Amino acid sequence: MRLFKPALTALSAAILMASTAVMADPITIKFSHVVAENTPKGQMGKKFQELVAERLGDQVAVELYPSSQLYGDDKVLEAMLLGDVQLAAPSLSKFQKYTDQLQVFDLPFLFKDIEAVERFQSSETGQSLLTALEPKGLVGLGYLHNGMKQLSASSPLTVPDDADGKKFRIMTSDVLEAQFDALDAVSLKKPFSEVFILLQTKAIDGQENTYSNIYSQKFFEVQPYITESNHGVLDYMVVSSARFWNGLPEEVRGEVKSALDEAIAYGNELSQAKNLEAKQAIIDSGQSEIITLDDAQRQQWVDAMKPVWGEFADDIGQDIIDAAQDANR
Secondary structure, three states, X not given: XXXXXXXXXXXXXXXXXXXXXXXXXXXXXXXXXXXOOOOHHHHHHHHHHHHHHHHHHHHEEEEEEOOOXXXXXXXXXXXXXXXXXXXXXXXXXXXXXXXXXXXXXHOOOOOOOHHHHHHHHHOHXXXXXXXXXXXXXXXEEEXXXXXXXXXXXXXXXXXXXXXXXXXXXXXXXXXXHHHHHOOOOEEEEOOHHHHHHHXXXXXXXXXXXXXXXXXXXXXXXXXXXXXXXXOOEEEEEEEEEHHHHHHXXXXXXXXXXXXXXXXXXXXXXXXXXXXXHHHHXXXXXXXXXXXXXXXXXXXXXXXXXXXXXXXXXXXXXXXXXXHHHHOOO
């Protein structure tokens, strides 16, 4: 029996190692975001989860935390740098504390439509902005559309003077604050998760958002007027921490990135359809009137807000603003 002991020991070790490999915990990717599951971002997250499961099986587990279940956009990047979250897609406004360059996306009336936004983001300049966060330990992995922003309020907003003195919730963004300053309005930086209550209790008079968010968050139920201004873009950057992303095994990272690219493309395809569906659902509800601006009225809004560009040209870079303008052509 002693002759077989080394062989048995080796065999046992091999079985133990194989069992340990099988039982090893999967790599967990916690994806935290603030919107509902039926939004373009929410659907992108589900698609990403499905694709990773198909391609990587038990190696990687994607966990989804929508509707600020884990963190709001104001805290998620800090949590990411601490390793508590591995993936997030905050609105582009949320990156101001990490880089000034992404403020270009907050400039009012810079992009004529979402197609122009797409052209800019796909351009050399737009792609280079994905790397702007690297000195802060974050990796930009792609852009995700939500859509063009509209203005909602407790009273009609037809010309800029209608906003005078009214309180609007904004994301944490100096550009958006300046945008409402230009209207002689009051801007309040509040988390997305608090907006409905603020509107319902009339602590604020209005807010800016896409149709899909206005509908999915039920803002239209407590805002009788929505002005179709298309004055800005609400998009997201999908990000991870450099430590987590670069620490993934190369083959796993390649598969995860491929799944993420496909999921982002899927979410972007959904965004326009979702906004159109949401707009129609709001109209059908009869709870909020959508105000359409004529050319003269719209030009008044442009004239009132466009001076904000000059205030931030040095911070953002005039070359970046010029490249964004070129995308309109």
